[in-house]
Amino acid sequence: MASPDLKPSDTLQRRGLMLILSSPSGAGKTTISRMLLEADDEICLSVSVTTRPKRPGEVDGKDYIFVDQAEFDRMVEDDHFLEWAPVFGYCYGTPKAQVKAGLREGQDFLFDIDWQGTQQLYQKLEIDVVRVFLLPPSIDELRRRLTGRGTDSADVIARRMERARAEISHWDGYDYVVVNDDIGHCFDKVREILHAERMKRARQTGLIGFVRELMRD
Ligand SMILES: Nc1nc2c(ncn2[C@@H]2O[C@H](COP(=O)(O)OP(=O)(O)O)[C@@H](O)[C@H]2O)c(=O)[nH]1
Numbered sequence: 001m002a003s004p005d006l007k008p009s010d011t012l013q014r015r016g017l018m019l020i021l022s023s024p025s026g027a028g029k030t031t032i033s034r035m036l037l038e039a040d041d042e043i044c045l046s047v048s049v050t051t052r053p054k055r056p057g058e059v060d061g062k063d064y065i066f067v068d069q070a071e072f073d074r075m076v077e078d079d080h081f082l083e084w085a086p087v088f089g090y091c092y093g094t095p096k097a098q099v100k101a102g103l104r105e106g107q108d109f110l111f112d113i114d115w116q117g118t119q120q121l122y123q124k125l126e127i128d129v130v131r132v133f134l135l136p137p138s139i140d141e142l143r144r145r146l147t148g149r150g151t152d153s154a155d156v157i158a159r160r161m162e163r164a165r166a167e168i169s170h171w172d173g174y175d176y177v178v179v180n181d182d183i184g185h186c187f188d189k190v191r192e193i194l195h196a197e198r199m200k201r202a203r204q205t206g207l208i209g210f211v212r213e214l215m216r217d
């Protein structure tokens, strides 16, 4: 029974959502993801499995689950992934466990995955998916960010720059596109998207009961 003293938005049950952040490498999705996870208790990261080597500062189990190729292949065979894709010569996959049950319980998940993974998740779980693409303000700035991050060799940076245009070409497969010029502004925009998407009628599973009670009173 809904109490008139409680705001429906505080009490109504809702289904969780899957917020996907994609961008060309270096445009800022890891930075925005970390800010969002710190600022918002209702969303947690879907930690991907990868065969790429760990970067300095990355934590196994927190940033990625780092495995070798044989282990990754076993996981594919065991149907461990919601989706997986090869990116930059390594394999990346989204584990299935937790996500489906979590969504039912109102848990939101953040995905830092590329356009291939985005398409696969959208095909499987369309109504739960919110797709956000981040663009750099310019190609020069993208190169500066990749170099300034200081985590990749010149070779790796060159490969990521080569792929940037191809990745940007998928911008129109997303629900929202945000230019990451000023980091604070970009973060605010992504947060506004998250807040608005949580309020969508279809996600507020408690609305039917609430309205029924409202009409009965
Ligand atoms: N399809 C898919 N892509 C992923 C997954 N995890 C990470 N990626 C993507 O793989 C690409 C490379 O990621 P990473 O090596 O961390 O470098 P980054 O581009 O600097 O973040 C990025 O485009 C990520 O979004 C995943 O589970 N599935």
Ligand SMILES: Nc1ncnc2c1ncn2[C@@H]1O[C@H](COP(=O)(O)OP(=O)(O)O)[C@@H](O)[C@H]1O
Binding pocket: 023, 024, 025, 026, 027, 028, 029, 030, 031, 032, 145, 146, 148, 149, 180, 181, 182, 183, 184, 186
């Ligand atoms: N708006 C921004 N302005 C300046 N530097 C940024 C901005 N967003 C991210 N960066 C920096 O650019 C580099 C790449 O960002 P990162 O989040 O690792 O990108 P991605 O995860 O998309 O590869 C990092 O050193 C980060 O601190």
